[in-house]
Amino acid sequence: MNLSSFPEDIVQIGESLIRFVEQEIVPIETANKAIFASERTMFDETGRFTPAVEALKRDVRMKSAEAGFYTMFGPEEIGGGGLGPLASVYLNWLLSAHCGPGRTLIHPVVVPSPFTNGLSPLLTFLDADVRAGHLPQIASGEKTLCFGLSEPDAGSDVFSIKTRAVRDGDDWVITGSKQWITNGPYADYAMVFAITDPELFAQRKGGITGFFVDTSWAGFSVVSTIPIMGHLGAEIGILAFDGLRVPDRYRLGAVDQGLKVALKGVNTGRLGMSATCIGLARWALVQAIEYAKVRKTFGRPIAEHQAVQMLLAESASDLYAAETMLVDCALRLERGERALAETSLVKQHCTDSSNRVFDRCMQVHGGMGLTNELRLEQGYRFTRSMRIPDGTSEIQKRTVARDLIANGITF
Ligand SMILES: Cc1cc2nc3c(=O)[nH]c(=O)nc-3n(C[C@H](O)[C@H](O)[C@H](O)COP(=O)(O)OP(=O)(O)OC[C@H]3O[C@@H](n4cnc5c(N)ncnc54)[C@H](O)[C@@H]3O)c2cc1C
Structure with missing residues (x-):
């Protein structure tokens, strides 16, 4: 990443962030090495993080909040740092490039996605009095959130959701389910989207409303976690609502206008996720370069074999393009540009290409690349899985093509 693209104050925050991680979080990781050495000790038999892991993650969030990192991307109007x-x-990018993949206690330090933890921009849509009652615990990292839009029959196509909210006096009664919800099994509060006007909804013109729900309320339940890609447990899960009664004051934004609420913060979230993937990819390429210099076959370092050089160069090509796109897109958004096609291009390219980089870097390591010990395979699995949420690669390309046809090339 070309550091000169970033203002000095951002680079300085980066230095303090890495210092904080090394001084405050790495010692917690080291002291609990026995837990994090294997997923068998991180998850219980139902696939949930054990209470010990949940407590450590909370501890990290609260330390990060105290140090000012946890809420630094939150909107200023609700007490966040307002960083763009x-x-x-x-x-x-920096945090991932420095720490690499598979660091369960590093991830809660910052909130790359504005939907699961911390001061989500969606909270700006909540009634001010209701918000005031919950904000301190969310901002301090003690309590967490989840964002429930997808369902078993509705992912890319939002207008296939079935969860329904029906008005009953001063309340809404929600019935349905949500699937793939990040932090769903652990969250204290859920931002849930449900059909409130079936006619508008059938015409794909709205009819969906967002609600802020306390997950301890009657009618809310966690059905299960969803372990993916060989993991023994998961952060994601399935939620069910059975006559869940939500006071109207807990609505997120206007009735039937929930999609506008859901889309708030999407650009920043996609950029944060992309930067995380590309930071990890840079970490992987550093490992591969170093390994290629020391591993010998046929009497010489594998770095001297042209086929290995191609793997390194192709990875560098992906990385350079992705980092340049990330910075360009972020600058456009900072200037207040729409950057619709650019954000979709970044999300698609960064998630796809970081996954390719991990694949090649594992190949450079031979059998060692497949071992759990080197964590390359964890990065491979993580970047592979990021090609699906927050709009799949195909949905991003669909957005890009539509924008190209309507507006021409904007970059
Ligand atoms: C790790 C993870 C975390 C997630 N976290 C959350 C969360 O916190 N909250 C939440 O609400 N959801 C979450 N999701 C759900 C995620 O948003 C959906 O999985 C995603 O939108 C894709 O939907 P789907 O899985 O139903 O696939 P589908 O929509 O069924 O798509 C299947 C395939 O068809 C392709 N496709 C679909 N429509 C088109 C089209 N028009 N043109 C071209 N190709 C198309 C897709 O790209 C995909 O390849 C998460 C998912 C994962 C894997």
Whole structure:
């Protein structure tokens, strides 16, 4: 990443962030090495993080909040640091490039996605009095959130959701389910989207409303976690609502206008996720370069074999393009540009290409690349899985093509 693209104050925050991680978080990781050495000790038999891991993650969030990092991307109007897309790109990239994949206690330090933890921009849509009652615990990292839009029959196509909210006096009664919800099994509060006007909804013109729900309320339940890609447990899960009664004051934004609420913060979230993937990819390439210099076959370092050089060069090509796109897109968003096609291009390219980089870097390591010990395979699995949420690669390309046809090339 070309550091000169970033203002000095952002680079300085980055230095303090890495210092904080090394001084405050790494010692917690080291002291609990026995837990994090294996997923068998991180998850219980139902696939949930054990209470010990949950407590450690909470501890990290609260330490990070105290130090000012946890809420630095939150909107200023609700007490966040208000840092924009450029800072999000740099700081998420830096943290991942420095720490590499598979660091369960590093991830809660910052909030790359504005939907699961911390001061989500969606909270600006909540009634001020209701918000005031919950904000301190959310901002301090003690309590967490989840964002429930997808369902078993509705992912890319939002207008296939079935969860329904029906008005009953001063309340809404929600019935349905949500699937793939990040932090769903652990969250204290859920931001849930449900059909409130079936006619508008059938015409794909709205009819969806967002609600802020306390997950301890009657009618809310966690059905299960969803372990993916060989993991023994998961952060994601399935939620069910059975006559869940939500006071109207807990609505997120206007009735039937929930999609506008859901889309708030999407650009920053996609950029943060992309930067995380590309930071990890840079970490992987550093490992591969070093390994290629020391591993010998046929009497010489594998770095001297042209086929290995191609793997390194192709990875560098992906990385350079992705980092340049990230910075350009972040600068556009900072200037207030729409950057619709650019944000989709970044999300698609960064998630796809970081996954390719991990694949090649594992190949450079031979059998060692497949071992759990080197954590390359964890990065491979993580970047592979990021090609699906927050709009799949195909949906991003669909957005890009539509924008190209309507507006021409904007970059
Ligand atoms: C790790 C993870 C975390 C997630 N976290 C959350 C969360 O916190 N909250 C939440 O609400 N959701 C979450 N999701 C759900 C995620 O947003 C959906 O999985 C995603 O939108 C894709 O939907 P789907 O899985 O139903 O696939 P589908 O929509 O069924 O798509 C299947 C395939 O068809 C392709 N496709 C679909 N429509 C088109 C089209 N028009 N043109 C071209 N190709 C198309 C897709 O790209 C995909 O390849 C998460 C998912 C994962 C994997």
